Amino acid sequence: MVGRNGFPLTLEKQPARGARGVVCSNHPLASAAGAEVLLAGGNAVDAAIATLFALTVVEPMMVGLTGGGVCHIRMADGAHEVLDGLSAAPAAATPDMYRPIPGSPPEERETEGKRNAVGALAVAVPAALRGWAHALARHGTWPLADVMEPAIRLAARGFRVTPYLSDCIADAAADLARDADLAARFLPGGDRLPAGAKLVQGAYAETLRAVAQEGPDLLHGGALGRLMAEHLARQDGIVTVEDLARVRTLERAPIRGTYRGFDVFGPPPPASAGVHVAQMLNVLEAMDVAGLGFGTTEALHLVAEVLKMAFADRAVATADPDFVRVPVAMLTSKDYAERRRALLDMKRARSWEADPTLAESNCTTHVTVADAAGNIVATTQTINAMFGARIAIPGTGLICNNYMHNFDPRPGLALSVAPGKRVYTSMAPTIVLQDGAPRFALGLPGGLRIFPSAFQALLNLIDHAMPLQAALEAPRIWTMGNALELEPAIPDTVAGALAAMGHTIKRVKTIGGGINGIAFEPDGSMTGAACWRADGSVAALGGGLARAGVRFSTEPNTTGQSTA
Numbered sequence: 001m002v003g004r005n006g007f008p009l010t011l012e013k014q015p016a017r018g019a020r021g022v023v024c025s026n027h028p029l030a031s032a033a034g035a036e037v038l039l040a041g042g043n044a045v046d047a048a049i050a051t052l053f054a055l056t057v058v059e060p061m062m063v064g065l066t067g068g069g070v071c072h073i074r075m076a077d078g079a080h081e082v083l084d085g086l087s088a089a090p091a092a093a094t095p096d097m098y099r100p101i102p103g104s105p106p107e108e109r110e111t112e113g114k115r116n117a118v119g120a121l122a123v124a125v126p127a128a129l130r131g132w133a134h135a136l137a138r139h140g141t142w143p144l145a146d147v148m149e150p151a152i153r154l155a156a157r158g159f160r161v162t163p164y165l166s167d168c169i170a171d172a173a174a175d176l177a178r179d180a181d182l183a184a185r186f187l188p189g190g191d192r193l194p195a196g197a198k199l200v201q202g203a204y205a206e207t208l209r210a211v212a213q214e215g216p217d218l219l220h221g222g223a224l225g226r227l228m229a230e231h232l233a234r235q236d237g238i239v240t241v242e243d244l245a246r247v248r249t250l251e252r253a254p255i256r257g258t259y260r261g262f263d264v265f266g267p268p269p270p271a272s273a274g275v276h277v278a279q280m281l282n283v284l285e286a287m288d289v290a291g292l293g294f295g296t297t298e299a300l301h302l303v304a305e306v307l308k309m310a311f312a313d314r315a316v317a318t319a320d321p322d323f324v325r326v327p328v329a330m331l332t333s334k335d336y337a338e339r340r341r342a343l344l345d346m347k348r349a350r351s352w353e354a355d356p357t358l359a360e361s362n363c364t365t366h367v368t369v370a371d372a373a374g375n376i377v378a379t380t381q382t383i384n385a386m387f388g389a390r391i392a393i394p395g396t397g398l399i400c401n402n403y404m405h406n407f408d409p410r411p412g413l414a415l416s417v418a419p420g421k422r423v424y425t426s427m428a429p430t431i432v433l434q435d436g437a438p439r440f441a442l443g444l445p446g447g448l449r450i451f452p453s454a455f456q457a458l459l460n461l462i463d464h465a466m467p468l469q470a471a472l473e474a475p476r477i478w479t480m481g482n483a484l485e486l487e488p489a490i491p492d493t494v495a496g497a498l499a500a501m502g503h504t505i506k507r508v509k510t511i512g513g514g515i516n517g518i519a520f521e522p523d524g525s526m527t528g529a530a531c532w533r534a535d536g537s538v539a540a541l542g543g544g545l546a547r548a549g550v551r552f553s554t555e556p557n558t559t560g561q562s563t564a
Contacts, residue, residue, distance in 0.1 A: 007295035010489075012532040015469045017521075018540030022528035023047055024368040024516035026062070026445070028537035029159055030054040033150035034369055035539035037142070045073065045140040046147050048369040048377035049132050053151035053208070055365050057201065058159055059535075060399060061168045061387045062365040062445065065211070065219060066126040066228070067401045069364075069381030070267045071135050072254060072429035074438065076374035080431070082267045083138075084250040085131020085381075086422045087124035087403040092238040093419045095411035097121070107448065107480055109409055117405045118175055120237030122389040124403035124423060126219070127247045128381055133216040134249035139375075145212040152208045155397070158200035164535050166195045168363075172387045181392035182399070204397020221245030228393050232400070235391070254431075257281055257332060260462055263433040266451075268328065270320040273428030273451035275331050276310040280455055282337030283309070283344075289463040294474065295490065297497040298346065303459070304479050304503060305344055305352075307452050311480040312352040319414045320422040349502035352481060363387075363513075364445030366429070370438075370518050370526050372541075378429035378441045378517075380450070428454035432461075442472070442517025445534070449478045453512035461519075468519040472531040476511040479503075487511055 016022070021044070023034035034051035042050070048071075056064045063069075068087035074080050098111040098121075115121045133144055140147070169176065169192040176182040177190075185201065186193055193199060211218050218224045225244040232239050254265040255274025259281040266274030283306050292299040318326055330336050343350075364382035382401075389402035406423040408415040415424055428451040429443040440461055444453055453476050460471035475489035483506035486495055499505050514534025519527045530536025 007293070009470050009474055011469055011473050013469065013473070013530060013536070015467075015527050015529040016538040016540035017525055017527045018542040019372065019525045020541035020544055021047070021371045022369070022518050022526045022541070023051060023539045024518060024528045024530050024536065025051050025055060026365050026514050026516065026530070026534040026536045027055060027058045027162070028535065029058050029154060030367075031537045031539040033154070034367070035541060036150055037147060038371060038541055042142050042147070043140065043373060044369045044371040044375035044377045045135055046142040047371070048367050048379055049136050049140065050147040050150055051367045051369065052132055052379065052381055053148050054154055055367070055381075057151050057154040057204065059165070059365055060201075061165065061172070062363050062383065063128070063381045064383045064388070064399050064401070065129040066398050067128040067381060067383035067388070068124070068126060068403060068423070069128055069131065069379060070271050070425065070427045070429055071131060071377065071379040072265070072267055072431060073135065073139055074265070074376040074431050075139060078436070080254045080265055082252045082254045083131055083135050084252050084267075084270075084422070085127045085134070086270060086425060087127050087401060088420055088422045089404065089407065089417050090125055090238045090240065090243045091419045092240070093404075093417050095416045095418060097417060098409040100409045105482070106408070106410070109405055109407075111409050116407070116409055117385065117402055118390050120232045120235035120389065120391060120400075122402035122404045123232055123237055123239050123400045125239055125243045125247060126401055127249065129211065129216045129219050130247045131249045144215060148208055148212040152205055152212065155201045155205035155208055158198045161193045161195055161197045161199050162535050163195040166192055168386055169193055172390060175390035176387060179391050181394050182387070182390065201397050203395055207396045207398065219244060220247050224396065227396060228398065228400075231393050255328065255332060259285055259458075261434060262439065262462060264458065265431045265433070266428060269318050269326045270422045270424040271428075272314050272318045272424065272426050273430065273454060275318055275326070275328055276314055277428065277430070277451055277455050277458070278332040279313070279337065280306045280310050281458070282332070282334055283341045284459070285337070286341065289459060290465075294460065294464045294466075295494065297494050297501070300477055300490070300494065301349070301498060301501055301503070302344070302346065303456065304349070304477060304484050304498075307479055308352040308481045309340055309343075315415070319424045323418055323421050324414045347501065364427070364447070364450070366443040366445055366513075366516060368441050368443060368516050368518050368528070370441065370520070374438075376431055376438060376441050376518075378431055378443045380427040380429050380443050380445065382445065426450040430454055430458070432458070438520045440468070440517060440519055442515060444513050444515035446512030448480070449512035452476075452478050453515060457515060457517070468517060468527055469529040472515045472517060472529050478511045485511055
């Protein structure tokens with residue numbers, strides 16, 4: 001297809017439309033698990049949690065029971081809630097527990113021995129399982145054991161490895177080989193599992209069965225938690241059984257922003273998305289974004305500048321609100337946007353610093369689900385880096401997170417390590433309304449590139465009036481103020497013009513991860529879409545039950561005419 005200004009958009013996938021519900025995830029078997037639950041009468045929350053459990057089997061490099069995440073729920077009655085199931089630093093954590101490498105870029109968070117990224121000391125207190133069970137108990141209609149059934153089946157019977165999973169194994173092979181459990185599972189005979197190979201995870205199936213029977217307390221203070229804590233302690237980890245037992249899911253109100261007649265809801269701190277997407281939209285609201293056209297030099301320069309502005313403010317102002325004063329009202333106000341907008345230079349790239357009045361991974365997964373009753377779930381979950389800390393708990397199938405890498409290893413900053421502090425995140429499960437009715441729900445994986453990618457998708461939908469599939473697949477840019485990353489589809493002529501404006505250009509294969517989402521149509525149907533950057537797949541439900549009162553007649557035929 002062609003964009004509004006003639007920019008060519010080549011779509012690699014097709015959307016799916018249905019009236020009875022839509023499930024979008026980054027693996028076809030996980031989407032099928034969610035659809036199975038919807039077809040059997042479960043609601044969107046039941047289906048979303050079933051999808052997440054299935055993803056722990058088929059996307060083991062991205063998500064697991066030992067991870068964490070954010071779940072944004074809008075129920076049919078209009079109530080919004082964000083369930084914070086983010087991991088936290090263990091009680092024994094200290095601000096100086098890692099040694100930063102002098103001179104390394106702060107955003108890379110590099111430390112001596114990579115101890116905040118690989119190994120037991122990189123493991124934060126997991127909260128995903130507790131969060132999923134909390135969401136189900138609060139808003140679902142099915143018991144935990146029932147929504148876990150598809151995942152247990154996939155783990156026990158196995159599934160075919162996708163090229164994407166095989167490539168991820170290859171990328172992490174050096175670290176995976178050092179862990180006997182992970183090496184046996186993903187590097188049989190020393191080689192990565194090839195695409196098409198069948199992966200059976202019997203030990204993990206048994207773990208899932210035990211959780212289904214005993215509930216989340218099995219990990220959070222029970223026998224499974226003890227196994228985890230003891231294994232980590234033998235490798236100098238500091239997560240304890242007491243840490244696991246203290247895990248609680250927090251219920252938070254979403255951040256609400258407005259943009260050209262749309263209400264945009266996103267997760268609040270310690271997630272960055274709600275605050276800074278609202279901030280960036282406020283800055284752009286007074287500008288003719290549509291008139292600039294999609295993919296033009298001027299449009300991409302403007303997006304790059306507001307991204308740099310948002311990241312400058314984020315570095316000092318967005319963290320766990322129990323530890324840092326986060327000036328949400330100020331950052332999301334129209335007045336603050338006007339002040340920041342005045343600093344934009346539409347002809348030259350500039351460096352940005354945090355406003356002086358402020359106080360001090362690429363490997364995630366996302367699920368978007370809606371049901372026919374009007375319930376919506378957008379949830380982003382992760383074990384942080386690809387294969388997390390790259391260690392497993394022997395005999396359980398569990399892969400540990402490396403969420404401690406999200407903290408700044410330098411003491412004395414808003415994002416520094418502190419005991420009990422929740423990790424900050426760029427997760428952006430977003431729900432958009434217009435005139436009080438849902439219009440879009442979306443999200444994606446991608447580390448620091450998550451909320452900037454979601455922001456660009458919103459501009460594509462609202463300003464550039466793209467269909468959902470095009471809005472999600474369209475090329476992206478990203479910057480924090482250093483290099484301006486461009487995906488391959490951005491033309492060289494535009495890249496050259498941006499360089500002439502003072503941007504340092506860096507070409508990359510992808511920015512962020514595979515985004516998926518749902519558009520809600522005026523006729524009551526829903527369209528789901530997933531982009532080319534991951535194994536994203538959509539299941540949309542049509543059809544339905546028979547019309548009331550209709551039944552097949554079993555009376556004898558007395559007319560002499562055929563009933564065939």
